[in-house]
Amino acid sequence: MSIVILAIESSCDETSASVCRDGKILSNITANQTVHEKYCGVVPELASRAHIQNIVPVVDTALSSANYSLSAVDAIAFTQSPGLIGSLLVGSQFAKSLALALDRPLIAVHHMQAHVLANLIDDPKPDFPFLCLTVSGGHTQIVLCESPTRMKVIGETIDDAAGEAFDKSAKLLGLPYPGGPLIDKYAKQGNQNRFHFPEPQIPELNFSFSGLKTSILYFLQNAGRSHVYKPENIAIEVEQKKFIEENLLDLCASIQQRIVSILLNKLKKAAVQTGVKNICIAGGVSANSGLRTAFQQMGQQYHWNTFIPAFQYCTDNAAMIAITAYYKFIEKDFADLSVTANARASW
Ligand code: KG4
Ligand code: ZN
Secondary structure (H helix, E strand, O other): OOOEEEEEEOOOOEEEEEEEEOOEEEEEEEEEOOOOHHHOOOOHHHHHHHHHHHHHHHHHHHHHHHOOOHHHOOEEEEEEEOOOHHHHHHHHHHHHHHHHHHOOOEEEEEHHHHHHHHHHOOOOOOOOOEEEEEEOOOOEEEEEEEEOOEEEEEEEEOOOOHHHHHHHHHHHOOOOOOOHHHHHHHHOOOOOOOOOOOOOOOOOOOEOOHHHHHHHHHHHHOOOOOOOOOHHHOOOHHHHHHHHHHHHHHHHHHHHHHHHHHHHHHHHHHHHHHOOOEEEEEOHHHHOHHHHHHHHHHHHHHOOEEEOOOHHHOOOOOHHHHHHHHHHHHOOOOEOOOOOOOOOOOO
16 A cells, blocks of 8 residues: 655745655745745744745645645654744644644654655665764755664764855845855866865764854955954955955865865764764755765765755755655654653754
8 A cells, every 4th residue: 555645845035846756856945935035034023924825725736746635644744843933833723724624643743854865765775873964054964864763963063064155145235045056056166176165073973064154254354364353454445345356266166175175074984983884965055066066976886875955955955854754754753742842852
């Protein structure tokens, strides 16, 4: 007998729905919210309202593209945590209402676990155990994954996430939100060895990006003369702007190179410590072309089996919620209707 799951993702600013049958994704429909661009970041209240507008058409389209009707669905899955509480509430209330009306089991999914399991959507899939570097707008983690339902965070950021490092650097360069994809685009035409930003020395398998952000801020304020704050070094605004304009491509390439090297040096350390050779990346920042290329080169050098989800499964999407729910369904790990959305649930 087939298992058909309808999954809903609404943790931040993407409203997404997916239908999966026996672990195979049949549809994955996402409505992006453009309303936040002019605010240089996601405005939670606007995100919730946009989810309310988008959720019915997105779910309808996901069902029709998969050629399924609601009555043929065996379970309803949703992102329970972490995320913006107002956004999570729209998806969770919608999923709970459907489960109640259709009398189907409900499956609550952790968004970060789903990013990891995006690596199980397409072939070839990693064998267990595998390591996953999960890099998104809110999280940066190294996860040891022993089975689809058993995973452990073995390293994480102590301050900003990698996505924030990209977005905040982009903001300092005067680029619009979200700046990560733009830094990626400009970095392709720049010289990554032109400017040198410091690599933080953080113990164990943890990360830090706040020092890098500060060093970029001072470097731009000083119009490239130094990374250190000294009132007498600060250039006048016109000079700062001119420096950025004339060096934008090299600045993007050098910043990207440093973020990627911080991430991959820790991933290399994790691979040595655990002895695991199946290594994945996941999350919005895994869409970054510099990270993808450097990760694959590192994999060849150290004889890892490397895996990266298809582009559409890197940034937030419901297909990753559906695949995670499929494994939870097999283990009969269902939630009851009293389950609530949680902005900050641990694993
Ligand atoms: O996983 P995700 O879609 O949402 C969260 O769960 O946070 O990740 C969003 C983050 C943003 O910070 C965005 O700038 C970053 O992923 N991002 C990128 C690229 N595409 C998305 N960062 C660098 N290069 C990219 N190509
Ligand atoms: Zn995410």
